[in-house]
Amino acid sequence: MMKKYLLFIILLSLYQIQAQTKNDWKIKLKIGNELRIPVLNYVEDNSLQSNHNGLLSFNINRDLKAFLNGFPIHYAVEFKIYKTWSFEFQHSIHYDHVAYKEAVQNVAGQKTVSSGLNQFFSDYKFSFFKYFIIDERQQFNLNLGYSFNGLGSYYWVYQHHYLTTTSNHYTSFHLESNYQYKFMSLGLGIYVLDQPDFNVFTGSIKAEDFSNYLIYFNLDFDILKF
């Protein structure tokens, strides 16, 4: 009887050690998606001026709301720096609107219908995390970081027999909070667009014409810890 009892204690201790070590990760891999939702004050019909090398001036028809909102999927790798602090790199992939096909909406006074130009583009997101452990299964985290968005969203503009490329690159700060239960986390965050580097939207657009922030929901799954 005593032997069985001892065996039980040993097995229980082993299980507890294993449970502790499971939480003792150094690198974590995650997959998930974001839902970027509309906020007020977006410009729906924005014919913007963009200068290219000071040579030409185009009126490019873009829809900021369609471009900035969306449903990107992502994967991420997170490194524990110290106890409840970590650093994450995330790569998001979109297939979304970048511009309308007509550079100007009205040619010679006629109404034109222009379909959207959609393509793949990426975001690189760098974040610092602070965890607040609630219990073995639940935790809460806050993260803060900087993102490079709209990477790869290049397109060509043809006007007066000249071809040139432009893109919808922009950068942003973000703040996000997540509640994590076991391997799943749900979060809410905000992107604050970094105006000086928001290169394509400088021009005729005025700061008061659109909101320079984006609200998003986040869903993540931890797929591997080691």
Add this chain to the structure above:
Amino acid sequence: MKKIYLIIFFVSLIKVRAQNVQSAVKFNLGIGMEYRLTPLKDVFEMPSSYINFEANLSGVPAKFWLAYHFKPNWYAGFKYCVRYDHTGIDNSALTGDYQVINSSFSLISDYVLYLQKLFPLAKDNKLSVKLGYAWMNQGVNTSIFENNRFHIYHYNFSALNIEVDYHYKFFFLGTGIYYNPAENHTNYSGQMQLLYLTMGFNVLKF
């Protein structure tokens, strides 16, 4: 007591075998991603604006590699990167003035031959430095009709590749650069310096 000796003997045998397996590793197969940033200044310049090298070179290729372990802490390897990216413009889609069109996209490959030196730091941690030679932009070819004849343009080039990685167990994270110092090429001119971040997994050792 005999049983204890027997257990020790078997444990030793297993350890010896594990060491032998470790030293017998000859090949390493891995998969990963590269996150190429906007090329640094002096990116290639084209005589005409049918390709945007900034769009073409900055992208997110997937890669796999096979490395041969020829000496302790030394590997020689081959890396293959592939991406679906901007190659230029197909202006046959243009029907008039004031138009916005997207780039032509295609699968683009890079081949890299490299030497890798590992620097063990602790039990599961290593640093490594890779030095390689890359044949880049394989598959970016365009035919342009101008002055009553077709011109074939190849936008492939070679580059030096240096990469520094931090390894933790089977995972690594690193940064590197592709560098082309030449000034004159057949279809374009200028230098190219392309920085990137990278991560990946060593998935198989045999």
